[in-house]
Amino acid sequence: MSIIGTVDSLWRYPVKSMRGEELNEAFVGFSGVYGDRLFALKSSAAPKGFPYLTAREQRKLLQYRPHFRHPDKAARPVNLAEAEGLAPGVTPLFADAVELMVDVKAPTGETFAIDDPALLRLLRKDVPGAPDLTLLRSERALTDCRPVSLFSLQSARQLGEEIGTAVDPRRFRANIYLDLHAANGYAENGFVGRSLRLGSKVVVSILERDPRCVMITLDPDTSEAKPELLRQVAKAHEGTAGVYGAVLVEGMLRKGDTVQLLD
Numbered sequence: 001m002s003i004i005g006t007v008d009s010l011w012r013y014p015v016k017s018m019r020g021e022e023l024n025e026a027f028v029g030f031s032g033v034y035g036d037r038l039f040a041l042k043s044s045a046a047p048k049g050f051p052y053l054t055a056r057e058q059r060k061l062l063q064y065r066p067h068f069r070h071p072d073k074a075a076r077p078v079n080l081a082e083a084e085g086l087a088p089g090v091t092p093l094f095a096d097a098v099e100l101m102v103d104v105k106a107p108t109g110e111t112f113a114i115d116d117p118a119l120l121r122l123l124r125k126d127v128p129g130a131p132d133l134t135l136l137r138s139e140r141a142l143t144d145c146r147p148v149s150l151f152s153l154q155s156a157r158q159l160g161e162e163i164g165t166a167v168d169p170r171r172f173r174a175n176i177y178l179d180l181h182a183a184n185g186y187a188e189n190g191f192v193g194r195s196l197r198l199g200s201k202v203v204v205s206i207l208e209r210d211p212r213c214v215m216i217t218l219d220p221d222t223s224e225a226k227p228e229l230l231r232q233v234a235k236a237h238e239g240t241a242g243v244y245g246a247v248l249v250e251g252m253l254r255k256g257d258t259v260q261l262l263d
Contacts, residue, residue, distance in 0.1 A: 005180035005259040014066040014102045016040035017054040025254040027076045031140040032147035035074045040142045045131035059223035065105040073099040151242035152178045158185025170220040188243045197260040201251030209240035
C-alpha cells in the first residue's frame, strides 16, 4: 500500500449534461457521489437505449447552472453519523425529494425550478426538431456506465501537450480529479483491476477505462467544440481517458485527501 497522490477536486452534476459544481467535500457511496445526476431530461428523439437529452444534441445545455435549493440537505446523507456508528454498517439515507430540489440558472439569466414546465419549453426550443422533453428523477445517479469516474490532472496535461494547446480537465466531467505523483499522464490506466483508498475510509475498485465521446470536445464554459481532442484520444489512447470505479467502502471524501493504491 503506497500513497500515489491526492484528491485535487470533487465534482457532482445535479442534472445530467448540465454544468457541474465543485465541492469541498462529498459523500461517496455505493450509488455514486451524493446528489450526482439525480435529474435527467428524457428526449422523444433519443434512441431507446439512451433516452437522455445531452450536450451532444444541444451544446447550450452545458451553460445551464443547476444548484440545490437546500445545499445543507444536499451536502451529505441525513443519517450519516448513525450509519457510520453501526457495524458492519448501514447504507445512509437520501434526504426527501423536496429537500433535494434543484433550481437551474439558464444562460438568459433566469432561474427556474427543475420541474418548471417553462424550463422544459426553453430547453426544447433550442434542440433540433423540438422533441418532447420529460424530466426524470432518480434516487441513484443516472450515470452512463459506473457510479464514479476518476481522471488525473496529468492526463489532461499530456493530452494538451499532444494537441499543442492546454486542455481544461473539466471537459472530462469526472467526479474525482486526482493529482498523481506520476510524471506522465494516463497512469490511472494501471489501476484497472486494483483498488484505491481515497482519504481515510473510501475504497474504490477501478473497473475499466472510460471510453470517450464528443462531450470532451465541448468547452465547459462556452460550449465551443475542439474536435481535435477526441481525434487525439481515439488515435493515441484507444478512445479512452480516465477510469470508472465501483465503491466498496462508503464515506466522506475531501479535497486534499491522500490517494493510496491498495493492491
